[in-house]
Amino acid sequence: MYDKLLIELSRPGHTGFSLPELPEYYGGAESILPSSCLRKSELDLPELSEPEVVRHFIALSVKNHHIDKGIYPLGSCTMKYNPKVNDVIASLPGFSSAHPHSPADCVQGTLELMYDMQNILAAISGMDSITLQPAAGASGEFTALLMMKAYHKKQNRKNIIIPDSAHGTNPASVALAGYNMVKLPSNNKGLIDTEKLASVCDKDTAGFMLTNPNTLGLFENDIEKIATIVHESGGLLYMDGANLNALLGLVRPGDMGFDIVHFNLHKTLSTPHGGGGPGGGALGVKSFLEPFLPIPVVSRKSGKTEKYTYFLDFNRPDSIGKVHGFYGNVAIAIMAYAFIRQLGPEGLKNIAKTAIINANYLKENLKEDYILPYDSPCMHEFVLSGDKQLEHGVKTSAIAKRILDFGIHAPTVYFPLIVHEALMIEPTESESKQSLDYFISVMKQIAREAKENPEIVNSAPTNTPVGKLDEAKASKNLDVCWKSKVYK
Amino acid sequence: MIPEELKYSKEHEWVKIDGDIATVGITDYAQGELGDIVFIELPAVGSKVEFMKPFGTIEAVKAVSDLFSPISGEVTEINTALEDDAGIINSSPYGDGWIIKVKISDPSEINKLLDPDGYKNLIDQD
The missing domain is CATH 3.40.640.10 (Type I PLP-dependent aspartate aminotransferase-like (Major domain))
Structure with a gap:
């Protein structure tokens, strides 16, 4: 998996621009700029060509997950496609x-x-x-x-x-x-x-x-x-x-x-x-x-x-x-x-109807595998509990991480607080029946794994740019910026 | 894990009584439910805490919760080690992860707390 910093890619002489030399009649930079404005050391910036920079950022961008790349059933957030x-x-x-x-x-x-x-x-x-x-x-x-x-x-x-x-x-x-x-x-x-x-x-x-x-x-x-x-x-x-x-x-x-x-x-x-x-x-x-x-x-x-x-x-x-x-x-x-x-009144109505149908379709297909604490027709989202999986030592946080292995963003977890081990799922109207069926198959597979081989779920994710993270450290060590040797 | 020698609150704090000083922490069950604990906000030494009123907050990766004082009194000591590494509460909830010590002002409140069996019943219902 691509894991480089620009500074690590830097090679002397690589450049993405060409500036003309300062014409001789200026008599050098010293004669037109006050000495306080003149650099005393070389600029500590990475040296790269434009294609190298573009490839770097494209390589980084594909590591991210977003609605243009896959399902994003983050409950309460309505992560729909943006035309x-x-x-x-x-x-x-x-x-x-x-x-x-x-x-x-x-x-x-x-x-x-x-x-x-x-x-x-x-x-x-x-x-x-x-x-x-x-x-x-x-x-x-x-x-x-x-x-x-x-x-x-x-x-x-x-x-x-x-x-x-x-x-x-x-x-x-x-x-x-x-x-x-x-x-x-x-x-x-x-x-x-x-x-x-x-x-x-x-x-x-x-x-x-x-x-x-x-x-x-x-x-x-x-x-x-x-x-x-x-x-x-x-x-x-x-x-x-x-x-x-x-x-x-x-x-x-x-x-x-x-x-x-x-x-x-x-x-x-x-x-x-x-x-x-x-x-x-x-x-x-x-x-x-x-x-x-x-x-x-x-x-x-x-x-x-x-x-x-x-x-x-x-x-x-x-x-x-x-x-x-x-x-x-x-x-x-x-x-x-x-x-x-673009949608007009009928189109807007179809948004709500489709969002509701999609959520109910997921709910009905998953309520045998996960606990559904409030079993009534839902609107655009619903909340499952991971308590059945917890009996096998698999927490909802582990289920959420296992979902990432399948190219799907995790649902909202541990919210609302009134549901223990909550998984809050909102598919939105953007998802087709095919992608809903894929999500269902993934959730069923994870429920099966939790029962038969909990270690698979508890060690996830393994198919993502980075694996299981130290979440406490991620919340505490906030300063992770690369620091220039010059500007310290 | 529910030590026999401690008393418990319905909000999952434990209390160890030693003369007129009460040591307060959160239970093993509570730290397990919270998950990785990241920060804790402690009261100042000398401040007053009240029975079942919030005295601080605890922040875990998945949620932030109030800490409730299982006893009224004056804070005599706080566990400053938690300010650097609140994760101690995860690894040692009843030992190094203690949170505050309180000089008890109303000993009768001790009778309002749960004994180990009562606390076990509480978390079994959860």
Whole structure:
């Protein structure tokens, strides 16, 4: 397996450029540059030709796993295929060359797209107003909590209720926004216990953050009752839109009674993610929360020559302010817009349906081999438990590593916390029946190995660029950069 | 592995009582469930800890958890060796992997803790 550093490939005299000699009439570098700017030693950089550099990075790139290379069933992350045309459209010079400080009349096209995108997301979610500004999901949550605070104003509502099946970012956002978290245990079906919810909703409740479908991939059937309970206490109902892929075109958060919802443009609407960003965390709200949206809001008025003129509205006295530099990650919104416009309403509906069918197909085919703690029809994902394999001394972490040997990314493991030895699987709509069948055959083989020859699973991976890693060391020794001999 | 001479909390801490000093750590079961432990955040010597309230956090490769104090009192000593290598808790949960020592302020709390059989029942249900 390729394992080289550029510096190890370096050979004296190899070069990827040719610069002219400094003409003699300058009288040498010493005569035109101050001595403090002159190097005293040779530059300690690798010497390589352009093809050598290209081959190096290509060799590195094929060691990586990504959705363009194979299945990526990472539960809760919606690792779907990103159509390349999205990138082409976001790279059009009119978009990609626009400076963020450009005056509004120079970027009418971009503003029009953002305005249309707001309307499209409002239609998809059943909300009245949208901001594209938050950077990603957790940023959307935080923005929503700040808006809740602004809405409740002087009422001293200090609690946010979160179910134990929530995404890990929810409690973190609550803490960052200065609220107390009230944890709500799920019932034995893995759903919200409405009686318990009613018992914790009171005059201190600022809001309830719910992921629907939840992290077990189950749809909260009592959602209308939940909305009533929360609203009667005076609290707001927030939907973590992380799992929106399962709902596209089928159900709208606004119709379910949610007051605020965030979108993960990078997940649901197919822009590249998983490498640390950037993401897009658009937020939708009902009209009574509209005054609190972050500034600026993209708006339009009748134009003199064109039908409309688009502008950035900063004159919003009740706004919570800005939550991101400039207007958010606009290129992500453009890619998501391109994705939506290619598919249209029927296409979006087919996404949700296919994602749901794919997840149920995997679930039904794997529930004999692995424990399925919550056995009911799932939405876009489901959670298995590795407890059956644990009886043979095979932990879920070992199963996850064995999966890598087959050219498949591991599912999310040990989350949600309410399932012991959890394996959270989300195939997305991108996978064909053939690739789902391959995944099933791999999972069945690993279950068999765990029973008959656990050592095979416990010593995995053996078919990857690096084998079993020292995970504790990987978390502690963070500085693994090569250091130049000169710049120490 | 559940030593006979220790008391246990429902949150998987163990306590060794020695006069008015309680030594606290996490159980072998807890370290096994957490997996490779990477970091631990300890309270300051002299700070107060409360019965079944968080006194620190423990970070393993797969999750971060609160540490709950099985007894109220004042922290008299912390295991500083864990700051360099929290993995000691994996290799020696009841020995070198102890976490804090507490001067007990309310000895009656000891009766609220589980005995070895009670703790065994708890983890068998898990």
